[in-house]
Amino acid sequence: MKRTHHCGAISTANIGETVTLNGWVQTRRDLGGVLFIDLRDRSGIVQVVFNPAYSGEALQIADRVRSEYVIAVSGKVVKRDAETVNANLPTGEVEVQITEIEVLNAAKTPPFFIEDGVEVDESLRLKYRYLDLRRPEMQKTLWLRSKAAKVFRDFLDGEGFIEVETPILTKSSPEGARDYLVPSRVHPGEFFALPQSPQLYKQLLMVSGVERYYQIARCFRDEDLRADRQPEFTQVDIETSFLTQDDLLGMMEQLMVRLFRETKGIELETPFQRLSYADAIGKYGSDKPDLRFGLELIEVNDIVATSGVKVFASVIEKGGEVKVLNAKGCGTWSRKEIDDLGPFAARYGAKGLAWIQVKEGEFRGPIVKFFNEQEIEALKERTGAEEGDLLLFSADTKKVVADVLGNLRLKIGRQLGLIDDNVFKFAWVVNFPLLGWDEDQKRYVAEHHPFTRPREEDVALFDTDPGQILAQAYDIVLNGYEVGGGSMRIYKRDVQEKMFAAIGLSQEEAQDKFGYLMDAFEYGTPPHGGIAFGFDRLVMLLSGRTNLRETIAFPKTASATDLLMNAPAEVDATQLEQLHIKVALKKLAEETK
Amino acid sequence: MKRTHHCGAISTANIGETVTLNGWVQTRRDLGGVLFIDLRDRSGIVQVVFNPAYSGEALQIADRVRSEYVIAVSGKVVKRDAETVNANLPTGEVEVQITEIEVLNAAKTPPFFIEDGVEVDESLRLKYRYLDLRRPEMQKTLWLRSKAAKVFRDFLDGEGFIEVETPILTKSSPEGARDYLVPSRVHPGEFFALPQSPQLYKQLLMVSGVERYYQIARCFRDEDLRADRQPEFTQVDIETSFLTQDDLLGMMEQLMVRLFRETKGIELETPFQRLSYADAIGKYGSDKPDLRFGLELIEVNDIVATSGVKVFASVIEKGGEVKVLNAKGCGTWSRKEIDDLGPFAARYGAKGLAWIQVKEGEFRGPIVKFFNEQEIEALKERTGAEEGDLLLFSADTKKVVADVLGNLRLKIGRQLGLIDDNVFKFAWVVNFPLLGWDEDQKRYVAEHHPFTRPREEDVALFDTDPGQILAQAYDIVLNGYEVGGGSMRIYKRDVQEKMFAAIGLSQEEAQDKFGYLMDAFEYGTPPHGGIAFGFDRLVMLLSGRTNLRETIAFPKTASATDLLMNAPAEVDATQLEQLHIKVALKKLAEETK
Secondary structure, eight states: OOOSOOGGOOOOGGTEEHHHHHHHEEEEEEEEEEEEEEEEEETTTEEEEETTOTTHHHHHHHHTTTTTEEEEEEEEEEEGGGGGGTSSSSSEEEEEEEEEEEEEEOBBOOSOOSSOOOOOHHHHHHHHHHHHSSSSHHHHHHHHHHHHHHHHHHHHHTTTTTEOOOOBOOOOOTTTTGEEEESSSTTTTTTTESSSOSSHHHHHHHHTTOOEEEEEEEEEEEOOTTTTTOSEEEEEEEEEEEEOOOHHHHHHHHHHHHHHHHHHHOOOSSEEEEEHHHHHHHHHHSSSSSTSSSSEEEEEHHTTTTSSSSHHHHHHHTTOOOEEEEEGGGOOOHHHHTTTTHHHHTTTTTTTOOOEEETEEEEESGGGGGGGGGHHHHHHHHTTTOTTTTEEEOOOOOOHHHHHHHHHHHHHHHHTOOOEEEEEEEOEOOBBBBBEEEEETTTEESSSSSSBOOOOOGGGGGGGGGGGGSSSSSEEEEETTEEEEEEEOOOOOHHHHHHHHHHHHHHHHHHHHHHHHHHHHTTTTTEEEEEHHHHHHEEEEEETOOOGGSSSSSOOTTTTTTTTTTTBOOOOOHHHHHHTTTEEOOHHHHHHH | OOOOOOGGGGGGGGTTOOEEEEEEEEEEEEEEEEEEEEEEEEEEEEEEETTTTTTHHHHHHHHHHTTEEEEEEEEEEOOOOOOOOOTTTTTTTTTEEEEEEEEOOOOOOOOOOTTTTTOOOOHHHHHTTHHHHHHHHHHHHHHHHHHHHHHHHHHHHHHEEEEEOSSSSSSOOOGGGGOOOEOOOOSTTTTOOSSSOSHHHHHHHHTTTEEEEEEEEEOOOOOOOOOOOEEEEEEEEEEEESSSSSHHHHHHHHHHHHHHHHOOOOOOOOOEEEEEHHHHHHHHHHSSSOOOOOOOEOHHHHHTSSSSSHHHHHHHTTTTTEEEEEEEEGGOOOHHHHHTTTHHHHHOSOOOEEEEETTTTTEESTTTTSSSSSHHHHHHHTOOOOOOOOEEEEEEEEHHHHHHHHHHHHHHHHHOOOOOTTOEEEEEEEEOOOOEEEEETTEEESSSOOBBBBOOOGGGGGGGGGGGGSEEEEEEETTTTTEEEEBOOOOHOOOOHHHHHHHHHHHHHHHHHHHHHHHHHTTTTEEEEEEEEEHHHHHHTTTOOSSSSGGGSSSOOSSSOTTTBSSBBOOOOOHHHHHTTTEEEEEHHHHOO
């Protein structure tokens, strides 16, 4: 009984036709000897009817089927009676009068209902992922993900990019701590590593003259897992030669325009806003600001430095800063509501949270008394404080102030309903610092990665003040998430050597770890640069989800476990022997004492 | 100096235009103070000229550039003088008179010439893969591979397939000996395995109701490497629900038609020939026959059983067989030429190679005297032996006869020029046995894999004669290579249990290893089946190469080494400690004593 139509495609246009459908029993109802089955396939649902008047033997067979049975049925499409039309179903105006049925497979009662919005423990869903994926919203996400990949590919193909597959079995990187390792059977005591990204290979492809490369690449990172991280993840990896940063960013904007048009029917405006890293941190307390709303942070050092609030003065003296978030309209909050912000702010390092309410025309709150009239006026003007506003102060190092007020901004923006879930607001964050000082290691570390090109005008700073160098690096942010990032790359050996030296690699170490790359730079390497998009996260945002696991067919849990296959798992001793390794648990036993 | 044109795109249509090119110096020639540079980018080559008459300072700068320098140049496109036109170059009618140059990067002399057909040691090429890939034929192969992937995707997308990514970090399979293992940091003593194929995931996607799935998937196999194997390889992985084998094979034929049309401009004829496994072995001595030529093997048991050739009689008595390959036109070969076939045949297990020449109207050769006239006549008729033919006899077990004559057939076909490299001859091999007897393990093993569905009519044989069961499995062969294979899958628990029992798995073992799959079968699994194409090999055949490494951007050597990155490699002890493993070389030390 070969399918002639998909369930969801049956409409009034098919009335009178005999159709054959294949699918799953969503529900069955027996109304006085007439059997109604909602039949589901990946396209949707249609009602099929078994009636003694026309179904004959098929009715007896159908009587035995239960939810999730797989069946094939044939029958005539008819219009439903006016009173039985189901307006909630796209196929709700018709039904199929079945004359033939074949049970393709039976089904036990599933551990949870196969429908959207059902409250099921996630670990049960992951264990029975093959049932969970039957739910319409999961099917829709799989489709969206596939479609998004297609749009990426079609766009890049049209721009002359070629897809190149790079190795998964590769070499452990210098920051090897997060590498997954793979012991080699053929080379005892040696290991491959799974790539954290195809970074070096894509740069070598530029040395090869490929000029425009892309790959939807699987990447791996063995790190402490957070809710929004997966040990294996997918990135759309892109690299180009001979383009400037502006060329590349413009092209990527067009890619996003096409992606949102073809998957969401949304027209994005271009060019995307460009923010320096300094401005992003300064105004939004984040290098991935949510720009769907305002509530910018306001520096007030000069106004409060001489006020009677001693902590402000002392913070400023130590090189810190004082900033204000004007929570518009929160001036009417109760003392309790305001106090409740304290623990939230503390999570981000705040030692306290000073505030001022604007009520009945005047500033109110515990710290108001420490300001003189002039300072009050200056604060009013600087922060635009009006009747009903709430000023929240953070005074600390720049980093803590950004974290505290950046997160308060998001919380209050959400609370005030300033964030429109239907808006997609992209921006580029640019001019990142090239190097950051690592207090633990007492050395500079690469903020992006050590292949990032400094701005031409900053190269001389390697010798004088490396911390001041700005990078030709960029992140693409969307609604408060970083959805991609990249940089122009170093392509000259001398600059690469300066960079390695700046992050504390000796010449020998650099040669040992990256010799092939620096060698490659000497054989005619073109200027190049690229970007990688976090595909899982983009799909998450496109599908309106808030959990990466919802966008991945077979994800791992937060503790890096595959509950369906039960992996990782112990293996046979002979397998390990052939790989020349042994399990060594001693160390752990000590640690867990 | 932003590129306005690609080098290979400059033609007489551009004459008079000022263009800016970016690329690599292929060659430079100084002819009496005028400098000619062949400039190369990924599109091709164009000649650019520096002449004191118009180049000014650019000439001095250009004078310093050498092969593989990366430069940007601007100038006017002009027609070449008639006598300097280079008919070998698509851009050979024009040249560019340069007025501006910028050296983007310098280059040392590369370790080998960047051009096709140069004899270079492969290990040197792999070490400097980034230079090797600059050669036009390597660029062409990368393009072809990318294009082929695009055609697969476009076709499958058009047929309603969705692309789903399945995990790379998964569970070790029951035939785990070939698995690459990955120790887990979070779960001490436990291991992930890299997938040999996404087989189980794709079947679970069918249980999920995805109905049509594909993925261009990376797969891994840690086995003894042969010249044509790679530790990681790419397959186009496809699975469908509700289709019959015929439906699927027909669709895949259309996929191949589109692939060859869009990458080679070749129109394949459909339907492809379908051969049973028994016929493939019987007629061609191979389950992946090269069908570009005839030379079929001919069984002659009945004719030779009673002849005076004792070895024939004894082989037949023991259940073996005697077959003939009629090497058309080789009857004129010298005795030495014929004898030289002996060692070749021996490689495939032949204990000897009997032969008969048809010369001057009669059978000649050492064994002729053992045949009577009737037998000679019967042989003539059966083999179609004519003047100038050479009959080669193999007598042994069926397997040895197939191997010997199958390989002789290929050798002689090639030698006689019967094989046209421009012909692409596809066929399906079907009706494989489901199970094969493993003499070492004294048990049946799955010929394809244990999820392969037996023919409906053969299921009862599980209880009586499992070795006779034929599978709903199929290979797609092209010019003597297996380029893909698949099967309809078992989708009912009871059949799957019979299969596991047949290959010697106890119920507990089966449940332990495949419990989730058999459980899944109980929740409404549709009939399903699929195929996987060996993408590397298909690209190899499409590009006319004979070595898989030529089709992979960064391949590993035959000993599974990445010569460019120098992987695998030793890693830090702390890394291993964090992964709860130790290197254990003792065993090896013993082995190599």
